[in-house]
Amino acid sequence: MLRPKKLQDLMGQLESRGVECAMLLTWDGSLLASSTSLVPTASSRVKVIAAVASNAMRSLSLSTDPGPREEPGMIFLECEGAWIGIHSVSDIMILCVVTDSLTSPGMLSLKLRSTVAYLHREIQRIT
Secondary structure, three states: OOOHHHHHHHHHHHOOOOEEEEEEEEOOOOEEEEOOOOOHHHHHHHHHHHHHHHHHHHHHHOOOOOOOOOOOOEEEEEEOOEEEEEEEOOOOEEEEEEEEOOOOHHHHHHHHHHHHHHHHHHHHHHO
């Protein structure tokens, strides 16, 4: 089961060399869990960026364009000397990870994919 303490621990485990913070958010930007070292002012900025990016992801997935389209799973943004990776977890959650500029987008992508895979397994167990 996805307990708040377990989610908090998972976000903390994402913090490693180069990872500044990790957050699990709803699509509207409400915080579900975050890593512990997050500064409140940084948190609000990242939540706004994540909410805007997730709304862009959602509007892309709801596009009425008749051509072929893929589900936009990840967005990477370079912002103020940091990388922000946003990944859709479910129809109600997104994962946001912020790394320093030295961390490659490939490593950020790997962290996002592995964490989302874990969250999907946990969600499947409780549904």
